[in-house]
Every structure is written in C-alpha cells, then in structure tokens.
Amino acid sequence: MKSITKIHAAAAGLAVLLAVTACGGAVTGGQQTEIPKTQNTRDISEGVQADPAAVALLPGSYKAKGELTVAMDLSSPPMTFLAEDNVTPIGVNPDLARLVAKKLGLKLKFVNTAFDTIIPGIDGGRYDFTATTMSATEERLKVLDMINYLKGGSAVAVPDGNPQNLSNDSLCGKNIAVTKGSTQQLKHLPNVSEWTCTSQGKPAINAVTLPNVQEALTQLDSKRVDGVFYDASGLAWAQAQQPGHFTVLTPRIDTRTNTNVAMGLKKGSPLTPALQKAIQSVLDSPEYKESLEYWGLGESAITDATIR
Numbered sequence: 441m442k443s444i445t446k447i448h449a450a451a452a453g454l455a456v457l458l459a460v461t462a463c464g465g466a467v468t469g470g471q472q473t474e475i476p477k478t479q480n481t482r483d484i485s486e487g488v489q490a491d492p493a494a495v496a497l498l499p500g501s502y503k504a505k506g507e508l509t510v511a512m513d514l515s516s517p518p519m520t521f522l523a524e525d526n527v528t529p530i531g532v533n534p535d536l537a538r539l540v541a542k543k544l545g546l547k548l549k550f551v552n553t554a555f556d557t558i559i560p561g562i563d564g565g566r567y568d569f570t571a572t573t574m575s576a577t578e579e580r581l582k583v584l585d586m587i588n589y590l591k592g593g594s595a596v597a598v599p600d601g602n603p604q605n606l607s608n609d610s611l612c613g614k615n616i617a618v619t620k621g622s623t624q625q626l627k628h629l630p631n632v633s634e635w636t637c638t639s640q641g642k643p644a645i646n647a648v649t650l651p652n653v654q655e656a657l658t659q660l661d662s663k664r665v666d667g668v669f670y671d672a673s674g675l676a677w678a679q680a681q682q683p684g685h686f687t688v689l690t691p692r693i694d695t696r697t698n699t700n701v702a703m704g705l706k707k708g709s710p711l712t713p714a715l716q717k718a719i720q721s722v723l724d725s726p727e728y729k730e731s732l733e734y735w736g737l738g739e740s741a742i743t744d745a746t747i748r
Contacts, residue, residue: 477518477735481528484727485538490545491721497714498544502568507547510537511567513555515652518677518735519573522552532673535731536589536722537571540703543718554651556621559583562706569705569715573671575623576702576748585712586702586748587719590732591740593692593699594624595672597660600684606667608693612637614666617648617656624669625649628695635696653678661685669693673737680736702748712747720745 495503502508512520512533520533529550541548551567558574561567563583576586596616598606606614611632618625625647633645648665650656656668657678668675672692679686703719705711722728723745732738 481523484535485542488542491543494717499710508568509549511558511570512572514552532735533571539722540718543721571703584704586704588700588702588746590701592701593672595692596689597668597675597686602687611645613643615646617665617668
C-alpha cells in the first residue's frame with residue numbers, strides 16, 4: 441500500500457496544472473468566503489444524521505468496529521484527489537463516501553491506492569468498499585457487488601486548438617493515452633478501435649498505458665501522445681484549470697455502454713444491503729446535489745442506487 445504523501449509526490453509533475461485557480465465558496469462562521477477549491481477541506485457530511493433504515497441493515501461486526509475503510513486512487517480531480525495540504529482527500533468521491541459513512545453512523549478511513557490494485561484489495565479483505573469512479577463491467581461484477589451512485593462518461597483530450605483536427609471517429613493509428621486498470625484501457629479503447637478503425641480496414645488506435653491521468657496529460661502537453669482517453673469530468677477539470685493546454689473533444693465519446701459509475705464491495709458481502717440503503721439515502725439528500733454542483737457535475741446526478 442502506498443502512502444498518500446508518496447502518491448502525491450509521484451503525481452507532482454502536473455499537480456499544479458490540474459489544481460490551481462479553481463475557486464469556490466466555503467461557509468465559515470455563517471459567512472461566505474471564497475477560497476480555492478483545492479484548499480477547501482470542509483467536510484460536507486458535518487451535521488448529517490445517520491439513516492435509521494440503513495443502520496438497521498448494518499452487520500453487527502461493522503457496528504462493533506465503528507468504521508468503514510474506503511479505497512480510492514487520489515489522483516483524478518475533480519472526482520478524487522488531495523487538497524493542497526497533501527493530506528485531506530477532496531472531490532466528489534470523498535464527499536459522497538463521507539456522506540455514506542454518516543448515513544451508516546460510522547467513521548470513515550481513506551486508503552490511497554493505485555486504481556488497478558483496488559479490486560484485489562477488496563477481494564482480499566483489505567478494504568470494505570471503493571468509491572473511485574468505477575463502472576460496472578462484466579468482469580468486475582464477477583467479484584464485486586456494485587451500486588450505482590453517479591452518471592459518468594468518457595472523452596478525449598487533444599492539444600489546445602486540436603492541431604490534427606481529430607474527432608472521436610478519426611483516432612485510427614494515433615497514440616492515445618489511457619490509465620492503467622481503467623475501463624478506457626480494458627474495454628472502451630479496444631472497442632472504439634474496432635468499431636471506428638479495424639472493422640473498416642484502418643489501422644488500430646495505439647493505446648499508450650500510463651499510471652495516472654497526470655502523467656497522461658503531461659505527455660499530451662509535451663506532444664508525446666496525440667490524445668488522452670479518460671473520464672470526461674477529469675478532462676473538463678484539467679482544461680478549465682489550465683487554459684491554452686488542452687481541448688476536450690465533444691460530444692463525449694460513444695462507448696456503447698451504460699455510463700453509470702458505482703461503488704463496489706466484495707461479491708455477496710453482508711454489508712451490501714446496508715451500503716445500498718445508505719447510498720440511496722445520500723442520493724435523496726440535498727448534500728448530494730450540493731457536492732455535484734460544487735464540483736461542476738450537476739448533470740451527473742442519478743436518482744436510484746441500483747445494485748448491479
């Protein structure tokens with residue numbers, strides 16, 4: 441397991457690129473103050489009460505322990521990343537994980553880990569669940585119970601101004617970066633390459649697998665790759681924080697799949713019913729929409745915490 445400090449240091453090459461200049465309001469002492477979002481370590485779950493219906497479903501072992509462990513890859517703003525204090529997890533996923541824990545009346549422990557190690561960690565019992573913008577693929581559903589909590593989607597970022605005049609349908613033969621263990625690497629890019637390229641006698645899209653989105657955007661900025669295929673929210677954030685570096689292609693790329701993302705826990709876990717009830721309670725709360733609006737993802741709200 442990697443420490444939060446080590447993960448942050450490894451990603452420092454583009455940390456400023458992804459984090460500076462964004463501002464948002466924080467309420468302090470009843471007054472509205474404007475601080476950068478990357479410095480806003482407020483806990484959105486403060487004052488939120490437990491949901492008795494969710495608590496009633498909680499297994500005794502969790503009640504006795506009084507804590508949930510959530511695994512996240514804290515390298516993908518605005519979904520999941522570290523505040524400028526290098527300690528506090530912030531973003532949509534930390535907000536929602538804190539709310540879920542509060543609905544269950546439990547404390548929450550964050551563990552920062554690489555995306556592709558999260559599922560083995562859950563399967564091995566090291567983490568109780570994950571909230572890290574993970575979609576419910578057929579392979580993941582073999583080992584995880586997954587509960588929808590957000591509408592996602594993928595997009596492609598290219599150098600500012602799109603000098604190669606690329607589109608979602610003209611990536612054949614191009615070097616497109618994807619992050620290790622992501623749905624884009626494992627499923628979406630191979631499928632898009634087949635649909636738009638190889639089935640039409642064109643060269644396949646060349647996937648360049650990199651450890652995280654910071655490294656991918658750094659290589660895009662230095663023209664070592666032609667594009668970055670990643671979560672649309674993360675790419676929109678990068679473009680907004682560093683104007684003049686990236687252009688995100690529109691519309692979002694068609695992956696011919698359900699775009700919902702889900703929290704995951706071990707297949708058949710006794711925690712699943714309680715977690716589903718807590719997530720539904722969060723989706724019904726004002727704090728859910730408050731978090732999404734704050735991070736610029738209001739259109740990503742869903743209404744049903746469906747178990748996949």
